Amino acid sequence: MEFGLVILLCFWAAVANAKVEEEELKLEADQPFQRVAVDHEATVRCCYRWKESPGVTWIMNVHTINGTTLPSLVNQSENVTPMPMGETDGVKCHSLVFKSSQLNETGLYQCKLSHGSIHAFTHGTFLQVYKPLQKTLNLSESVKNSIITAEGVLLLLCVLVPGTMLLCKSKTLNELNRKKGREEENIYEGLNLDDCNSPYHQIQRSNQQGPYQDVANCAEDIQLEKP
Template identity: 75%
Template sequence: MEFRLVIFWCFWAAAAEEELKLEADKPLQRVPVTDEATISCCYRWKESPSVLWFKHVHAIKEPDSKVVNKTENVMFKPSDKTNGVTCHYLFFKSTQLNDTGLYQCKLHHSTLQTFTHGTFLQVYIPLQKTLNLSESVKNSIITAEGVLLLMCVLIPGTLLLCKSKTLNELSKKKGREEENIYEGLNLDDCNSAYHQIQRSNQQGPYQDVASCGEDIQLEKP
């Protein structure tokens, strides 16, 4: 008789477990500190099990698991059932850093006890802005940066153009001065003077006595 009873309970537990189907939970939920947060666990089951929320914290030494109790900050929302899916909700009015952990529902009915997949709640501190600037101020800063960048490009380029123009003017002025040196010179006078110098170099300052006649008066030294 006892053996048959054990078989009956095992068969009933297996049938009940087959009827239970856990729905997918949200694996991770990140919320900033002091914000609201809602965690849900859903399942399909004809039975109405008792539900306990558990919080699992992975400490350095050993994991810590404890039952979540109702407080002013933590509340249990009423469960709802839609299309055969029953959901239970754990609501945080204002999250704190120590609320970080893995939250699971423990479903208990008769001899069947099981945990849902669970949701890891991560509470973080948002980064604070060093300078709290409005959008209009940001746009003004970007515009000023653009103007400064344009000036940094235009001013050196303008200076280089002015410098090259000045050098070109100096080179042209130098060329005109060199041309003006030879202005006013008569080429015919230069040629006659040149030929006289050449002739004097060829004849010499003295006349040859042998080549002169008797009637020619010699040049005195």
């Protein structure tokens, strides 16, 4: 009975001590996102406040296709180097330097802090390595400015030339209409109405009356018209 009580007290003492140590650990804010072009240098860091000196291990979390996260240890190499940054005002920081970032190094990087039975992870930084788009035509700024100026001139010509042609066409049509009106007025100039009683008009009247008269319907005192 007494032996079991001693074991229970020791267990609770260890748990209380661990909680005290864990409460003393305070994680600092990390840079949540960092984007860098391929083959460029990148630096990821983690910071914390703790009186202890824990072991620091860098963890890389890669998101799989089905939405899960696959953690793995970061392998040190000439391209990837973890470096302690020392302590400033009680804040301890560690950095992970990528001298030449590669596309397969995209992921969430966290520091795993281990001291005794305590294991804690920092908030982490998501590093995105992208491949920049390559220019199809490598043009200088002066050439670009010249192209923009030429485009402006062509646009101005496309607006002015059709408008000028429409104005000229409208002016020509107006001149033709005025000329046609003057010609119609000249047709009737100098026309004498007395000349309408010409032999032609007399023949037209005789045709309307008919070349012959009906003998049966004529009176005796009316002289027949000769054919």
